[in-house]
Amino acid sequence: MHRRAEKGRKESEMKKFVIAAAASLAALVALPSIASAAPGFVTTNLNVRSGPGTQYPAVTVFPAGARVEVIGCTAGPGWCDVQGGGVRGWVSASYLDLAYDNSRVRAPSYVARIGIPTVTFSIGNYWDRHYRGQGFYRDRGRYEGRPVVVRPDRPGRPVIVQPDRPGRPGVGNPGRPDRVERREDRREFRQDAREDRREFRQERREDRREFRQERREDRQERREFRQF
Structure with missing residues (x-):
């Protein structure tokens, strides 16, 4: 009996040791992601999306100048996983500045230099952790396996996140996604045009302004030359 009790006590101590070691290992694994987070600032009103691409639903809009913590970025970098104001999501790296050497620098040029890790995106794990309460969560099948759109979000055009409405295509409602996407593409094309x-008209105005200024300076030089 004494030997059995001693054996049971040793097994119990061994289990406690294994559990403690596993907890310590998990903490060590989690440390790099926390330590690698870098301060950043969005440079314009910017959509925060639920994945690294414009095809993913918008979660909210960060105002220009908002401070965020940059967790990681995709290769390129094209998109960065950030957290700010209690919101976790992805923003275009083209409109993100990083704090570096007491100044702000453009994220695409300094992500690797600062040491921000390159990360990948898994919609299942990411949405499970951060978006279970969102309306679009139940419609995740629409977005799984879709190719990432590398086109950055256009600044100054924030998406207003509205609640789902029956029969209305959009976030969290299957509706008719193909028609919605085509309409959005046409809208973006018209906006680009x-x-x-x-920009073309502005450049022409500036060219004409410079030309008139050069003519005035030329006439002034000729008048001064005649005086001599």
């Missing part, structure tokens, strides 16, 4: 026209 308008921006291109505005």
Whole structure:
């Protein structure tokens, strides 16, 4: 009896040791992700999406200048996994600054230099941890296995996240996704065309302004030359 009791006590102590060792190992594994988080700042009103691409639903909008913690970025980098204001999600690296050497630098050029890890995205694990209460969570099948859209979000065009409505295609409602996506593509194409026209007109105005200024300076030089 004494030997059995002693054996049971040793087995109990061994189990406690194994559990403690496993907990310590889990803590060590978790440390790099916490330690590698770097402070960042969004440079414009920016969509926070539930995945690294514009095809994923928007969770909220970070205002220009908002501070975030950068957990990791995809290769490129194209998108960064960030956390701020109690929200976890993905933002385009093109509109993200990082704190480096007492200044702000563009994320695409300094992610590797600062040591922010390159991460991959698994919609199942990520959405399970962060979006179980969101309306689009039950519609996750629409987004699994879809290719990542590398086109960055356009600044100044925040997505307003609205509650689901029956029969209305959009976030959390299957509806008619193909038609919605085509309509969104046409809208973005028209927006790009308008921006291109505005930039072209602005460049022409600046060219004419510079030309007139050069003519005035030339006339002034000729008048001064005649005086001599």
